[in-house]
Each structure stands twice: as structure tokens, then as C-alpha cells.
Amino acid sequence: MMQELADKVWANARFHDxxxxxxxxxxxxxxxxxxxxxxxxxxxxxxxxxxxxxxxxETADHRRAAFRVATWxxxxxxxxxxxLDQALRVVLMRLGNFPSISTRADVESSQASLPFAxxxxxIASADAHEVTINxxxxxxTDFQHKLWISLMLSRRIALAAPTSAGKxxxxxxxxxxxxxxxxxxxxxxxxxxxxxxxxxxxxxxIQFKGMSRNTPDIVTVPVDAETKLAKRAIYVMTQERxxxxxxxxxxxSASVIIVDEAHSxxxxxxxxxxxxxxxxxxxxxxxxxxxxxxxxxxxLDIFGRxxxxxxxxEFSSVEPTVAQNFLVTTIESATKGKLSIHTAGDGAxxxxxxxxxxxxxxxxxxxxxLVHIPAQLGRGHSNIIYANGAAEAESVALQLAExxxxxxxxxxxxALSDLAKEAVHANYxxxxxxxxxxxxxxxxxxxxxxxxxxxxxxxxEVNYLVCTSTxxxxxxxxxxxxxxxxxxxxxxxxxxxxxFWNLAGRAGRLKRxxxxxxxxxxxxxxxxxxxxxxxxxxxxxxxxxSLNDHHDQLMTVIAGGPSAGRSxxxxxETTFVRLYxxxxxxDLNQTFERAGVATGDVQSGLLEAALAAAxxxxxxxxxxxxxxxxxxxxxxxxxxxxxSSKVAQGAEAARTLIPLHPRESExxxxxxxxxxxxxxxxxxxxxxxxxxxxxxxxxxxxxLGLPLPQIIDEQISRNASKPVRTTIRNTLxxxxxDIRFQxxxxxxxxxxxxxxxxxxxxxxxxxxxxxxxxxxxxxxxxDKTMISxxxxxxxRVTAMKLNEMSARKDLDSAGALQWLRxxxxxxxxxxxxxxxxxxxxxNVSSQN
Numbered sequence: 001m002m003q004e005l006a007d008k009v010w011a012n013a014r015f016h017d018x019x020x021x022x023x024x025x026x027x028x029x030x031x032x033x034x035x036x037x038x039x040x041x042x043x044x045x046x047x048x049x050x051x052x053x054x055x056x057x058e059t060a061d062h063r064r065a066a067f068r069v070a071t072w073x074x075x076x077x078x079x080x081x082x083x084l085d086q087a088l089r090v091v092l093m094r095l096g097n098f099p100s101i102s103t104r105a106d107v108e109s110s111q112a113s114l115p116f117a118x119x120x121x122x123i124a125s126a127d128a129h130e131v132t133i134n135x136x137x138x139x140x141t142d143f144q145h146k147l148w149i150s151l152m153l154s155r156r157i158a159l160a161a162p163t164s165a166g167k168x169x170x171x172x173x174x175x176x177x178x179x180x181x182x183x184x185x186x187x188x189x190x191x192x193x194x195x196x197x198x199x200x201x202x203x204x205x206i207q208f209k210g211m212s213r214n215t216p217d218i219v220t221v222p223v224d225a226e227t228k229l230a231k232r233a234i235y236v237m238t239q240e241r242x243x244x245x246x247x248x249x250x251x252x253s254a255s256v257i258i259v260d261e262a263h264s265x266x267x268x269x270x271x272x273x274x275x276x277x278x279x280x281x282x283x284x285x286x287x288x289x290x291x292x293x294x295x296x297x298x299x300l301d302i303f304g305r306x307x308x309x310x311x312x313x314e315f316s317s318v319e320p321t322v323a324q325n326f327l328v329t330t331i332e333s334a335t336k337g338k339l340s341i342h343t344a345g346d347g348a349x350x351x352x353x354x355x356x357x358x359x360x361x362x363x364x365x366x367x368x369x370l371v372h373i374p375a376q377l378g379r380g381h382s383n384i385i386y387a388n389g390a391a392e393a394e395s396v397a398l399q400l401a402e403x404x405x406x407x408x409x410x411x412x413x414x415a416l417s418d419l420a421k422e423a424v425h426a427n428y429x430x431x432x433x434x435x436x437x438x439x440x441x442x443x444x445x446x447x448x449x450x451x452x453x454x455x456x457x458x459x460x461e462v463n464y465l466v467c468t469s470t471x472x473x474x475x476x477x478x479x480x481x482x483x484x485x486x487x488x489x490x491x492x493x494x495x496x497x498x499x500f501w502n503l504a505g506r507a508g509r510l511k512r513x514x515x516x517x518x519x520x521x522x523x524x525x526x527x528x529x530x531x532x533x534x535x536x537x538x539x540x541x542x543x544x545x546s547l548n549d550h551h552d553q554l555m556t557v558i559a560g561g562p563s564a565g566r567s568x569x570x571x572x573e574t575t576f577v578r579l580y581x582x583x584x585x586x587d588l589n590q591t592f593e594r595a596g597v598a599t600g601d602v603q604s605g606l607l608e609a610a611l612a613a614a615x616x617x618x619x620x621x622x623x624x625x626x627x628x629x630x631x632x633x634x635x636x637x638x639x640x641x642x643x644s645s646k647v648a649q650g651a652e653a654a655r656t657l658i659p660l661h662p663r664e665s666e667x668x669x670x671x672x673x674x675x676x677x678x679x680x681x682x683x684x685x686x687x688x689x690x691x692x693x694x695x696x697x698x699x700x701x702x703x704l705g706l707p708l709p710q711i712i713d714e715q716i717s718r719n720a721s722k723p724v725r726t727t728i729r730n731t732l733x734x735x736x737x738d739i740r741f742q743x744x745x746x747x748x749x750x751x752x753x754x755x756x757x758x759x760x761x762x763x764x765x766x767x768x769x770x771x772x773x774x775x776x777x778x779x780x781x782x783d784k785t786m787i788s789x790x791x792x793x794x795x796r797v798t799a800m801k802l803n804e805m806s807a808r809k810d811l812d813s814a815g816a817l818q819w820l821r822x823x824x825x826x827x828x829x830x831x832x833x834x835x836x837x838x839x840x841x842x843n844v845s846s847q848n
Contacts, residue, residue: 006057044073055094071514096142133173143317160316262292268571271542296536322508444732448795485521497533560634584622628749671696788816
């Protein structure tokens with residue numbers, strides 16, 4: 001009956017006319033500060049009644065409209081004339097959107113004023129959405145409750161939901177319920193970036209804080225072979241770190257596997273590796289519960305097929321807990337700063353005029369548009385401005401900070417400014433920006449500083465954040481307004497519609513506002529029109545893409561042909577190593593079938609023949625080759641041949657191949673020799689230009705734990721003719737790309753092949769003297785004590801300072817924790833943010 005009534009409301013033209021009037025009035029007030037609009041209280045009350053009916057509908061459009069019109073009416077007219085707070089509560093309750101009830105205090109407290117029948121209805125609905133997490137009663141949305149039930153039933157799930165749907169909250173609650181006993185348990189939580197490692201680990205530590213039972217270890221650093229695995233642990237790692245753990249511990253397995261941002265299965269070499277580590281985890285424990293979570297995927301069935309699982313349930317949420325308004329902002333006069341603003345509603349409506357504004361500033365250049373429009377339209381709100389790259393992000397942020405220079409720096413902003421000096425450099429652009437509530441956010445910013453920026457945005461200390469595409473990688477950072485002008489991802493590549501919708505979904509913060517705004521600046525000049533594109537995407541796993549879309553190039557790589565310098569060469573090499581390992585292990589047909597390649601057809605026959613031919617040339621065991629999955633087996637063979645020929649000359653010659661510890665005086669030359677070999681054979685670089693020596697120098701200084709400001713200072717001195725801002729950005733990129741990725745990859749491959757060569761030659765006693773350079777490079781430390789501090793969850797900056805204070809450099813994690821507990825924290829001389837970090841670790845750890 002309610003569905004029929006909802007259909008009748010929806011078919012009434014007067015409802016849509018009133019909705020348009022209220023929308024226009026709300027937007028006019030929102031943008032221009034105009035109090036009087038084309039709607040009146042009569043419209044508001046009628047729309048509230050209609051919304052209460054539409055909220056009961058099973059039609060998604062009806063339910064979305066119910067939320068939008070009800071929140072517009074409430075925001076416009078408040079409770080002065082009619083109790084719209086009570087009416088809005090009823091609408092939100094019927095939508096199952098219980099978290100949004102606490103967005104406004106009067107709505108949250110209005111239950112007592114509702115008629116008995118509506119109170120009874122709410123109580124019945126609340127009972128159906130109520131769960132207990134950590135002893136606290138929590139009301140979930142329809143989507144969250146469905147996810148909670150499925151998780152508690154230990155089901156395998158493939159899930160697609162927008163950023164604001166609240167899946168992380170449910171997932172973390174489930175993990176706390178999972179460890180609400182004393183049983184041994186291991187969870188592997190795979191995330192695509194180091195930034196997400198820090199965010200998820202921090203959120204989990206907060207989730208478990210105060211639990212009466214023995215809380216699990218939150219492990220983020222790769223576990224070496226000498227370290228015992230914890231009996232109760234959550235491993236929050238990238239696929240690369242999970243691979244290291246799998247290699248170091250034959251008994252490493254998981255009872256629960258969480259693949260966050262699971263659409264990254266399509267991301268080239270890293271996508272192939274992600275699939276591989278999940279396969280390995282499922283081999284070690286075929287009964288593992290698994291959750292694949294992504295923002296917007298249409299073909300959720302791909303995960304069941306790819307991993308050979310026939311019991312994966314699929315569900316998606318299309319009802320965000322916050323609504324979005326798309327506002328096309330056109331420059332009518334660049335000289336006078338005249339703007340016209342039109343609404344596209346939720347992105348699917350025809351444009352309607354909202355307002356014309358005069359900024360009083362010239363807005364001709366790209367930077368001027370991204371500075372002056374947000375400065376005017378975003379004042380008093382939290383704002384994200386999308387920039388095309390790190391350099392642009394800094395420029396926009398610096399100009400915004402200049403406009404905000406009348407703001408008085410707070411203690412929190414000054415502390416964040418000091419952290420930027422400690423973590424990067426005194427001349428880093430962020431040092432000045434944050435004093436005035438402006439910041440920027442891109443991938444190469446050190447994790448601790450990036451997390452501090454995110455915390456400042458969440459607390460309101462920073463209300464203008466200029467970001468790049470890094471924000472698309474799962475970072476949970478919503479804002480009231482988002483501003484975009486011809487957005488790109490990567491160099492000169494227009495943002496795809498699915499990435500656009502993912503970013504747009506961050507407009508509006510749950511429990512802070514009901515609706516968010518996305519301002520599309522000069523939309524008619526964009527290369528692509530993402531409003532017309534799909535909100536969800538069909539993902540193609542990287543291995544499938546290599547097999548089907550790049551068959552000829554893949555055949556060349558398998559044959560060991562000369563490098564063509566292709567941008568996707570590493571992707572194809574990783575696919576080759578995966579296929580070769582499966583070929584040698586007898587699993588090739590299964591991999592073909594799961595990737596959608598029919599066994600026995602021409603394509604699979606050609607690939608199998610090519611792999612068989614490669615096998616004739618390769619003497620390295622597949623188990624050794626797979627330790628470095630993103631380097632071609634042929635390149636590994638050539639590097640091994642060079643290493644083994646030296647080992648064959650005897651123990652003295654073999655010893656010269658062993659890299660030294662960073663603290664040894666000859667370490668630099670040792671690393672230069674290794675990298676020269678790797679650059680020549682693996683990267684195909686002309687070594688006469690001595691890039692390997694430069695990378696060896698930086699790698700050693702990074703592993704010694706030298707502060708980043710010191711490394712940057714040295715680079716500024718070397719590049720005196722370049723702008724300091726450029727040198728700082730280039731150095732951050734150098735550390736992240738060349739040291740923490742490329743050098744880790746090369747030293748990892750070299751070490752694996754050296755170990756095998758020494759083992760094969762009977763020189764096993766030498767293996768133990770090979771330092772863990774890939775680990776040292778990954779975390780930027782080589783003293784055991786500093787590594788232990790980092791493994792406790794402390795940042796490199798903090799760990800480095802504590803390491804300097806500790807007399808012993810050989811403390812394990814337990815010893816490092818004990819040392820921390822015995823120190824007078826206030827006397828450590830740490831800045832406020834670093835001290836807060838140490839306190840958080842000490843408090844969480846002391847409860848274990």
C-alpha cells in the first residue's frame with residue numbers, strides 16, 4: 001500500500017515543482033547568503049509529508065528524493081514555525097539512516113515530542129538495526145546492518161559502496177567482535193598504499209582501546225623469518241608486504257582476509273601481485289572468510305571467478321548517507337570575476353540557474369580559478385580543491401594561505417607547522433600554509449605528516465585542503481565542498497567518470513551536514529564530461545588485461561626479447577612470472593580459466609608453448625623467481641648467472657658480493673656495485689652516467705635513519721640553481737619512487753638470487769651475514785631499536801629521535817616498548833604532535 005502511495009506522490013507534478021523551488025531556495029542561501037528564496041513554509045511542510053511517504057518506497061529514486069527534500073526543507077526553515085526537526089527524524093528513521101539523526105541536536109532530541117505511533121514505529125525499526133559493538137549499542141543503516149549480519153555469519157562477500165556508506169565502521173566493529181575471546185586468530189587486511197596502512201592501523205588501535213580482553217597485535221611492518229608470528233594479530237599491509245610475510249613464514253595464514261580498495265586488482269603489476277597473494281592465502285587456508293570491498297564496481301562476480309570461489313555473496317549500496325549537489329560554475333567575465341552558477345541536482349538533472357556572483361578578482365588563469373572561487377564560495381566551510389599534480393597543489397595552497405593571512409594561527413596549526421619542518425624541511429611550502437588553515441595533500445608526503453594533515457582537516461583546524469588524485473586511493477577525508485576544474489589523473493589524462501564520482505562522493509560529512517556541494521568550474525572546457533559517464537565501473541583484472549589485450553607484447557616478454565621501453569613492461573613481466581610459476585607447478589590451466597582464457601584454444605596453446613620454450617633457457621627454480629615477481633624471469637636468470645660466476649671463483653670472491661650493513665664504512669661502494677649490476681641487467685640503464693652511485697648514496701643515508709630535512713638540505717646544495725620548492729618535491733619523489741620502490745625491488749631480487757647462489761655452492765654459512773636491505777629501505781632504518789619503534793606504530797621521525805636517545809641499538813619490539821614505558825615522556829623533548837604519538841602508543845600498548 002505504501003508503495004502505491006509513493007508512486008502516486010512521485011507521479012504528482014506539484015511535488016516536483018515544490019521540490020525544485022525548495023532546492024533553488026536552499027542553494028541560493030547556501031551559495032549567496034540570500035535568506036529569501038522562491039519557496040515558503042507551505043512548500044516545506046508539504047514536501048516533508050511527501051518525503052515521509054517516499055522514504056517507505058522500495059524505489060531508489062524515491063528514497064534519494066525523500067532525503068534531499070526533507071533536509072532542504074529542514075535546513076531552510078528550521079523549527080521556528082513548524083516542528084520540521086520531528087518530521088526529518090521520521091524521514092531519516094524510515095530511510096534506515098539512523099546515523100544522520102545525530103547531525104543536528106534538535107533532530108537528535110526530538111523523539112520525545114513525536115506522537116506515540118511514530119515513536120513505536122521508530123523503536124521497532126531501531127530494534128531491527130541495533131547491534132552491540134565493544135559493549136556499546138549502535139544503530140546502523142540498512143546497508144551497514146546487512147553487511148554486519150553477513151560478516152557475523154562468516155560469509156564471503158564482494159561489496160561495492162560509496163565512500164560515505166560507512167563500511168569501514170562496520171568492518172572495524174566486526175574485527176573487534178572477532179577478537180572478543182582468547183582464541184588464536186590471524187586477520188590479513190590488505191590495502192593498496194602505505195598511507196592507508198597508517199590510517200587503518202590507527203583506526204583499529206582506537207577501536208580496540210579499552211577492550212577488556214587481550215587485544216590483537218596490529219602488525220604493519222614485514223615480519224622477518226627470525227620473528228615469531230603473534231598468536232592474535234591483524235596484519236595491515238600492502239600486497240608487497242604480505243608477499244614478504246608469506247615468503248618468510250611458511251605457516252603465515254589468515255582466518256579472515258580483507259581486500260580493501262579491491263578494484264586495484266586491475267592495477268598492472270601490483271594488481272597481478274594482489275591476486276597472487278590472495279591466491280596464496282587461500283591455498284594456506286581454503287576456509288578463510290574473505291571480503292572484497294570497493295567504492296563502485298558493476299561486475300562484483302569477478303572476484304568469485306578470479307579466485308575460484310562459488311560462495312561469494314554480492315551486494316552494493318546505492319544510498320549514500322549524505323547527498324551531493326553538482327554546481328556548474330561558469331566564468332562569465334574573467335577580468336571582473338563574474339560567475340554564473342547552475343545546478344545539475346544530483347548530477348543527472350538539466351541545468352537550472354541558481355545565482356550570479358561578482359568576486360572582485362580576476363579569474364583568468366587556472367590557478368586563479370582554483371584559488372579565488374573556493375576562497376569566496378567555501379568560506380566558513382571545509383573544502384577540498386582538486387589540483388592536477390603536486391606542484392599545482394602547492395601553488396594553489398600558498399595563494400589561498402595568502403588570502404587567509406588575516407587568520408590568527410592557533411596552537412594546533414603552529415604544531416602542525418613545526419611537524420612539517422621536522423618531517424620534511426623548514427622551507428617546505430606546508431610550513432607557512434597550515435598556519436592559516438590551508439594545507440595540501442599528495443602521495444609523496446611522509447605518512448605521519450599526511451595523517452596529521454588529515455586529522456587537522458577532520459578537526460576543522462584546516463578547512464582548505466588542496467589535493468591530488470592520492471585522495472582517490474581510499475583515504476577517508478570528506479568535506480562540505482569540493483572544487484574541480486578540468487581534473488586529471490596522471491599527466492594530461494582526464495579524470496575518468498568513475499574516479500570523478502568516487503571523488504564527488506566525499507562532498508558532505510556524515511553527522512556534520514546532510515548535503516555536500518561539488519563545484520564544477522568552467523565545465524564546458526573539460527576534456528571529458530564525467531557527469532554523463534557511469535558511476536560504477538567494470539574492472540578487468542590486470543592478469544586478464546595482459547593476456548587478452550597485450551597478447552603479442554606478452555609473448556615477446558616470455559621469449560626474453562629486447563625491452564621496448566614500454567610503460568607497461570613491468571606489468572607484463574609480472575604476468576610472465578606468475579604464468580611461468582604456474583606452468584612449472586602444474587596450475588597454468590586453472591589460472592587461464594579464472595582469467596577467462598579457454599584452455600586448449602589457440603591463445604592458451606601459444607602461451608603454453610612459449611612458457612615451455614622459456615623453461616628450456618631458465619635454470620632458476622620457479623620458487624626463487626617468484627620471490628621477485630615484478631622482474632622478468634629472463635632478467636633474473638641473467639643477474640643470477642653473473643652472481644653465480646663470481647661465487648664459483650671461491651669463498652673470497654663470493655664474500656665481495658655480500659652487501660654491507662649501512663653502518664659499515666665501505667657500505668656506499670658495496671651498494672653502488674650492486675645497483676650498477678641491477679641497473680645494467682634489470683633496468684637496461686646506461687651505467688656510465690653513474691645514476692647507480694647517486695642512488696647508492698641516498699639509499700645508504702636513508703637506511704642510516706638520517707632525517708629527511710638533512711637529506712633535502714644536501715639536495716638543495718647540489719641543485720643550487722633550481723627553485724627550493726622544486727628540489728624538495730623532487731627529493732620526496734626520489735625517496736618514494738627510487739629508494740622505497742625501485743631500490744627495494746632491485747636489492748630484494750639481488751639478495752634472493754645471492755642466497756640461492758651461495759646455497760647452491762655450499763656456502764650456507766655466508767647467508768646469515770646478508771643484511772635485510774629491502775626492509776631497511778622500505779622503512780628508512782637499519783638499527784634494530786629504530787625498526788622496533790617503527791614496528792610499534794611510531795613514525796620514522798619519532799622513531800629516529802627515540803633511537804638517538806636510547807643507549808642500546810639492539811632492542812626488539814618488546815624491549816623498545818619496555819624502554820618507552822620507563823621514560824618520563826615529558827622529558828623526551830619531543831614536539832607536541834610527536835609526543836602525542838608516543839603517548840598513544842604507550843597507552844594502547846600498556847593495555848595489552
